[in-house]
Amino acid sequence: MESKKKWKGSYKMEKILVVFYSRSGRTKKVAKAISEILKCDIEEIFDTKDRRGVSGFLSAGNDAVNRRFTTIKELKKNPSIYDLVIIGTPIWAGNISAPIRTYLSLHKEDFKNVAFFCTCLGSDAKKVFTDMEDICQKPPLALLELTSREVNRDQYLQKVKEFIKNLEEKLKK
Numbered sequence: 317m318e319s320k321k322k323w324k325g326s327y328k329m330e331k332i333l334v335v336f337y338s339r340s341g342r343t344k345k346v347a348k349a350i351s352e353i354l355k356c357d358i359e360e361i362f363d364t365k366d367r368r369g370v371s372g373f374l375s376a377g378n379d380a381v382n383r384r385f386t387t388i389k390e391l392k393k394n395p396s397i398y399d400l401v402i403i404g405t406p407i408w409a410g411n412i413s414a415p416i417r418t419y420l421s422l423h424k425e426d427f428k429n430v431a432f433f434c435t436c437l438g439s440d441a442k443k444v445f446t447d448m449e450d451i452c453q454k455p456p457l458a459l460l461e462l463t464s465r466e467v468n469r470d471q472y473l474q475k476v477k478e479f480i481k482n483l484e485e486k487l488k489k
């Protein structure tokens with residue numbers, strides 16, 4: 317596994333929050349790595365709809381493709397107090413997951429700066445990132461796309477570090 321300790325950037329300059337939803341743990345793994353490197357706060361979004369098993373999988377795909385919202389559990393962190401909110405979603409049926417679509421819609425006014433990441437089997441993430449930008453009405457400072465395979469094999473840290481480097485460069489400007 318790649319080391320998380322090698323990063324020596326000056327990442328404590330801004331107040332940063334990582335927000336994510338994860339049905340099966342991959343997006344969570346990436347979110348945790350980002351927040352550990354940045355030493356920043358993290359918020360997991362929980363869906364009140366049961367997404368487990370076959371029926372959960374089908375409802376997830378159906379809700380995503382129809383761009384439906386869901387009801388998410390109460391948040392612990394207020395995104396408006398952060399300089400940057402980094403938001404991560406799995407791709408569901410070529411779309412933003414319903415919990416993250418809901419979070420973005422509810423809090424789009426609260427974000428000062430945003431950056432996005434996603435995990436997927438191999439779909440092109442461009443459309444998902446464009447949709448996220450459209451909801452937030454803000455261009456993301458940086459983007460990170462990872463495949464489930466990269467996450468499963470712990471081969472994602474290099475891309476995470478590049479993402480953080482891009483973010484730092486944008487925040488300096």
Ligand SMILES: Cc1cc2nc3c(=O)[nH]c(=O)nc-3n(C[C@H](O)[C@H](O)[C@H](O)COP(=O)(O)O)c2cc1C
Binds near residue numbers: 341344374435463
């Ligand atoms: C309902 C559903 C639909 C999915 N649709 C896609 C898809 O369209 N394209 C893709 O590349 N991956 C798709 N995936 C795979 C997930 O995006 C991928 O496994 C992701 O890493 C899961 O993240 P998680 O473990 O954080 O939930 C889908 C997964 C689910 C559950």
